[in-house]
Amino acid sequence: MMSGQSLCIGLSLATTWLTGNGWRRPDSRVEQICLSDFYVDIARRAEAAKLDFLFRPDSLFLDPTMLNQSPGISGLDPTLLLSALSRETSHIGLVTTASTTFNHPYHVARSIQSLHWLSKGRAGWNVVTALDGNENFGVDIMPDADSRYDRAAEFTEVVFRLWQSYPPEARVVDRQAGCYVETGRIRPIDHRGPFFSVKGPLNIPASDYGRIPILQAGASERGRDFAARIADAIFAATPDMEAGRELTDDIRSRARQAGRGPGAVKVLPGLSLFLAPTRQEADALFEETQRGRDIARKHAFIREALGLDVSGMSEDRRITTDLLPTMERPVRSRTHARLLRRLIERESPTLSQLLKRPEVSGSAHWQVVGTPADAIDSIMEWFEAGAADGFVALPGGSEDCLNLFLEEVVPGLVERGVFRSEYSGPTFAHHLQLA
Numbered sequence: 439m440m441s442g443q444s445l446c447i448g449l450s451l452a453t454t455w456l457t458g459n460g461w462r463r464p465d466s467r468v469e470q471i472c473l474s475d476f477y478v479d480i481a482r483r484a485e486a487a488k489l490d491f492l493f494r495p496d497s498l499f500l501d502p503t504m505l506n507q508s509p510g511i512s513g514l515d516p517t518l519l520l521s522a523l524s525r526e527t528s529h530i531g532l533v534t535t536a537s538t539t540f541n542h543p544y545h546v547a548r549s550i551q552s553l554h555w556l557s558k559g560r561a562g563w564n565v566v567t568a569l570d571g572n573e574n575f576g577v578d579i580m581p582d583a584d585s586r587y588d589r590a591a592e593f594t595e596v597v598f599r600l601w602q603s604y605p606p607e608a609r610v611v612d613r614q615a616g617c618y619v620e621t622g623r624i625r626p627i628d629h630r631g632p633f634f635s636v637k638g639p640l641n642i643p644a645s646d647y648g649r650i651p652i653l654q655a656g657a658s659e660r661g662r663d664f665a666a667r668i669a670d671a672i673f674a675a676t677p678d679m680e681a682g683r684e685l686t687d688d689i690r691s692r693a694r695q696a697g698r699g700p701g702a703v704k705v706l707p708g709l710s711l712f713l714a715p716t717r718q719e720a721d722a723l724f725e726e727t728q729r730g731r732d733i734a735r736k737h738a739f740i741r742e743a744l745g746l747d748v749s750g751m752s753e754d755r756r757i758t759t760d761l762l763p764t765m766e767r768p769v770r771s772r773t774h775a776r777l778l779r780r781l782i783e784r785e786s787p788t789l790s791q792l793l794k795r796p797e798v799s800g801s802a803h804w805q806v807v808g809t810p811a812d813a814i815d816s817i818m819e820w821f822e823a824g825a826a827d828g829f830v831a832l833p834g835g836s837e838d839c840l841n842l843f844l845e846e847v848v849p850g851l852v853e854r855g856v857f858r859s860e861y862s863g864p865t866f867a868h869h870l871q872l873a
């Protein structure tokens with residue numbers, strides 16, 4: 439924790455509480471996940487709790503076999519969804535996700551600037567390089583992670599320049615003289631690079647609500663360098679406090695090397711919550727949510743990330759490093775593969791233990807299964823240890839867990855003096871202390 443700082447808290451709108459068996463509850467409202475009403479209620483309650491932002495991850499592909507068991511994160515276009523929410527809220531940040539691998543920077547610059555206008559300064563962009571979906575865009579083989587980062591670097595540079603190409607001060611709106619803009623202040627960007635040729639300028643003015651904060655997800659060496667250069671916050675996968683501290687220290691030092699202040703990039707791990715009034719009930723909620731989850735999918739994840747086939751192994755077999763192929767091989771996410779390997783190196787878990795760990799079953803996120811008081815204690819511990827600057831809440835199991843988070847965990851953090859009780863400004867950049 440840096441002195442005088444308070445937590446930065448986002449809430450994922452990925453309907454994490456419907457995953458596993460959560461959607462099967464009679465009161466889950468899963469039929470409504472493509473309707474804005476479903477999200478409006480949640481957004482208003484998150485704003486009443488004075489959260490920094492709502493966060494919508496995204497992907498540009500559909501694996502229908504995954505839908506057998508749960509609704510997943512597919513669905514509404516995130517920027518359109520957040521635009522609908524912008525009319526129903528007034529302060530909370532609205533972070534959309536746009537991949538730099540399959541979009542075009544002109545479109546992304548325009549749609550996020552539009553969200554910024556429509557929400558009066560509350561847009562944020564979660565920059566991802568994507569994990570899948572190439573065949574939807576005429577690309578036979580998924581580009582490897584390094585070339586995706588090369589493209590992401592150029593993509594973001596083009597977007598930032600487009601956002602500056604039509605500055606707010608160009609709009610003089612002089613009715614008397616009949617002059618709407620000073621055209622000389624609107625400049626093409628004339629960008630020509632390996633991936634894009636973009637003349638510009640953008641066809642929408644930059645809003646005068648200030649800057650659009652950037653989040654980034656992906657924590658390989660390349661990912662960290664990229665975040666240190668361009669991001670205001672990183673959405674991180676850190677399954678334990680040590681991983682959080684290592685990432686936070688590393689990001690601070692990379693930010694310094696990139697000529698930025700030590701606190702320039704906030705580290706915001708995903709925080710998976712399974713909350714109930716008692717620990718027994720929380721354990722039961724967790725078990726119930728996980729029960730029957732597709733074991734073959736977990737095996738496939740381990741095979742893809744590590745090159746290790748565990749499908750024929752008994753559940754009490756210890757998974758040790760000597761079982762792991764040593765050869766460097768391309769993987770979908772180096773971040774997740776590294777975290778999984780790290781777990782095996784440190785603990786040599788049995789297969790049964792491994793399959794239950796967040797590195798395999800929960801996108802490697804920090805996880806609390808317990809009471810709201812347990813969640814508050816864990817958050818305080820991480821924050822005070824410098825392992826996180828805040829978090830993105832991923833409530834699991836049922837909507838009751840989301841309710842406990844908003845109605846008990848957040849007020850508990852306010853009581854402990856580490857979270858705001860009122861917004862002190864109207865824009866997302868202001869909440870992040872960037873304005």
Ligand SMILES: Cc1cc2nc3c(=O)[nH]c(=O)nc-3n(C[C@H](O)[C@H](O)[C@H](O)COP(=O)(O)O)c2cc1C
Nearest residue numbers: 495496566567568583655656657658661771772773
């Ligand atoms: C915590 C986390 C969240 C991510 N969320 C998304 C997402 O919503 N959509 C997406 O297409 N990719 C997502 N990714 C994938 C990253 O953008 C990136 O493509 C991937 O992690 C490979 O980068 P790496 O080599 O740095 O790990 C996420 C990655 C991480 C670690």
